[in-house]
Amino acid sequence: MTIGNLLKEYRIKAGKTQRSWIGEIISPSFYSKVEKGLSRISAEDLIELLRRNHVNLASFFDEIDYQAKSNDALEKEIITQITDAYYDCDLKHLKEIKQTIINSTFADKDELLLRVDSVLAIIEQTTEKLSSKEKSELKSKFFNAENFDRDTITIFLNFMYFYDFGSDLVITKKIFRQFKNSNAEDTQFIVLGILINMIEMCISENKYTDAWELIEMSKQVPTKPITCFSKMLLLILENLLNYHDEPKQVYIDNCQKEVEQLSLIGMTELSKSCQKMIDENIKTTN
Structure with a gap:
């Protein structure tokens, strides 16, 4: 069954008009053509449409003619x-x-x-x-790479915690050297994510000299709308490092302000995670 036919079938079962089914995702005239097989919907819009209407992704894709x-x-x-x-x-x-x-x-x-x-x-x-094989496959994708691309560094961002500290630090510095002058904003966001994860690991491992070096590297990445979120997290980490060097309440207060901002913009789980990290570091320092 084609995507258009299947979307129509699911919509009718849900008892919805085309307009109520699509919301603001795509235009009604375009969607009408999708159902008739006259236009092709993008993968991004398709998945957003399915999620909006609470359609199980696995069930839907199982019924599609993938060819x-x-x-x-x-x-x-x-x-x-x-x-x-x-x-x-x-x-x-x-x-x-x-x-x-x-x-x-x-x-x-x-x-x-x-x-x-x-x-x-x-x-x-x-x-x-x-399995050892799975971990080995993940590691081999990055450690032996001389040149990275956007897909590779995205994978590494998600799976850094599978490596030992030394390997992560080497790969992180390689990636930063390659992409520090990139003008691609989505790439800058990924690089900052890698630096953030690495700084957290440094704090965990009491590698404060390495952590400060990474903080300085992160400051070379421009602050833009897409990187604001990352810069908020970096401010928390920098203030935790300052607190470790000189335990003043002002640094904890600065951390709390950023945590509150994360909560306000809807990043509830992340704000809780940051609060936990702050609390743990206060205990360790004291």
Whole structure:
């Protein structure tokens, strides 16, 4: 069954008009053509449409004739969905994505499954359940690389915690050297994410000299709308480092302001995680 036919079938079962089904995602005239098979909907809009209408992704994709659409575009969107679900700690969505991949005919099916299984392991704190082969495959993608691309550094951002501290530090510095002058804002966002994870590891390992070096590296990445979120997290980390060097209440107050901002913009789980990190560091310092 084609995507258009299947969307129409699901819409009618839900008892919705085309306009109520699509909301503001795409125009009614364009959607009408999608249902008739006259236009092709993008992978991003398709998944947003399914999520808006509470359609199970795995069930929907299982019914599609995969030869009727671009697997490559869907693979890229699946990777984006995995990343988003990781930051939202959305286990339900990740499990739906996993079932979608299992039912698919993606060329990189095994690699996509490795990605989603690794993310699930991180969130559920069951990384020890990953096989030695899986961990080796993840590590080999990055440590031996001389040149990285956007996809590679995105994977590394999500799976840094599978490596030892020394390997992570080496790879992080390699990536920063390659992309520090990049003008691509999405790449800058990923590089900052890697630096943030690495600084957190440094604090955990009491590697404060390395942490300060990474803080200075992060300041070389411009502050833009897309990097504001990352810069907020970096301010928390920098103030924690200042507190470690000189335990003054002002540094903790600065951290609390950023945590409150994260909560206000809807990053509830992340704000809780940051608060926990702050509390742990106060105990350690005192």
